Amino acid sequence: MSYDIPNLVPAFPEMIVFSLGTLVLLVHAFLGQRRPIITYGAVQLIILMSAVFTLSFINEPTMLTFDNMFILDKFAVILKLFIELAVFLCFFYSRVYLADNNMPRGEYYILGLFAMLGMMVLVSSHHFLTLYLGIELMSLPVYAMVAMKRESGIAAEAAMKYFIIGAMASGMLLYGISMIYGATNNLEFSTVATAIANTAPDQKLILIFGLVFIMVGIAFKLGAVPFHMWLPDVYQGAPNAVTLFIASAPKIAALGMVVRLLVEAMPSLQIQWQQDLIAIAILSMALGNFAAIVQANIKRMLAYSSIAHMGYMILGVIAANNQGYAASTFYIVTYSLMTLGSFGLLVLMSRAGYEVENISDFKGLNTRNPWLAFLMLIMMFSMAGVPPLVGFWAKVGVLKALVQVDLVWLAALALLFAIVGAYYYIRVVKVMYFEEPDSEQRYIISNDMQLALTINGLSVLVLGLFPGWLFELCKSAF
């Protein structure tokens, strides 16, 4: 049997991450226990290298390789770049936190690196098999990372919940995929899409049945209502550094999963998945925004806010045209910047044995650390969607896409929930600026971390003032 060696070039960033990642694993086993800084530096270098290679593909035409199981298009390149950026920043913020809390540092970086590999595989998948393997490779290290702080009972509980519900969601997703496979006899996205398009309308029942189960898997990975129950507990229970990781990059990968599964594999079932997504979006925006109001724990509040944001992000996919998908991409990318900033702040403020996790910990932050308070204010206002910040443009983008496909009622509803949401973001600002601090002691944060956080915070502001190029970039992906 003859066999042509596949074109390996498009998968170069993934190959770098995996091959050098295993190398770092060995180095860590021999040297890293005493000098975790070596592991840290090497992992960050790998991320940078893969980002450089990913960037070099940005103007390439779409490439398929590995028997059409792997796709490298502009959408994949953009998502991968932002995933790499998010993971890089997340490791950067976590360095001191991990050392202070005596957590296994090298393992955190290496597991995080493999999770990043899973996300990259996921957004580049063109086959149900590689999509599923990408999801598992993304999730499995994260389950372990949640439980990493061994002495913490609440972290172990969160990890168990996450793991069991995650395994169930994977089962549902696989069941749905098996139905699609049964009806189309294929697993590759483009072939499945043509097979579905050629199916007679009265024969579509089995496909819709499969789609419902796939939807469950998607909603779970996004953390959208009604499959959101794990999210607040996991965000709260996980150590701050791990919450930072879960809240940023996997969300970008989840959008990749939605677009690959729904838009690329099942475009002919659009009417069906649109209905499902509308229900998911409305429920997520409603429950997320209302439940966040009553939280006293800021990690829990941000968890509910992330549920609401996933609802907004889905709105662009509901519009089901290129403009909508571009708006969703813009939304998720900017949202991940905001979560990196806000959770990054929580990580940097935490000290050994002291987790910053209550809104009351922010009391009078303005008199203690005015600059940190200002950065947090930018994040909160941006998440609420206040004008000059990027969160505003993200919301405008998805709402505009909705209005253009005559879903004005949905856009109006989304706007209504955004007003509800503004309440709890502004409450954090009020606590920071108008309440008396419990102590005058300042949070001491090293200069490089403060600089990174400043860049992160100001990028939200600058992108809000000049959102054009990022919009164009997202638009060019579709």
Place this chain on the structure above:
Amino acid sequence: MINLPVLVFYSFASLLVLSSAMVIISRNPVRGALFLVLAFFASSVLWMLLEAEFLALALIFVYVGAVMTLFLFVVMMLDLDLVPSREGFVRYLPFGILVMVLFVAVMIVVVTPEHFKLGSLGAVPAHPEGYSNVKEIGEILYTQYFYPFELASILLLTAIIAAITLTFRGRQHSRSQRIDKQLAANKADRMYLVDPKESQ
């Protein structure tokens, strides 16, 4: 028409369904694990009917031989307290039954031979003489499915790292000086006063 393969299929398929149900229903976890072994065995017979001998045997070797044996060991070693897990059983039962009835009803309507276009597939093609199951799988696994195969191996590696991270507590042999710990120590950690009169 009833011939031998059809008879074998229906008897083992119903055995599979029954034993899978027993895995969930049985109160004793050891018995549940044993029923799972039976379920694996029945499904391997179904694979045998499809002439996928290698996969059928691998299922028995790997799952029955290795995974389930290990699982049985763990279940028997742990002193499981099953009472808390049964709490709320009656309370959740109506909801569970409702979901199950809905689910089964939808499956009966939807998952039918017509919907899967089984007629167009035809019977399993007969294999030529000297056909090797292992060779065919190996060829496709290392060429066409090379990429997912590698991904699965990375997944296993990650699982190993994750398991070690969660259980390994570090070697305690080194006697090096930990300056940060020394500086963090205070009087209460290191010194305690004993009243000599009381201790006598």
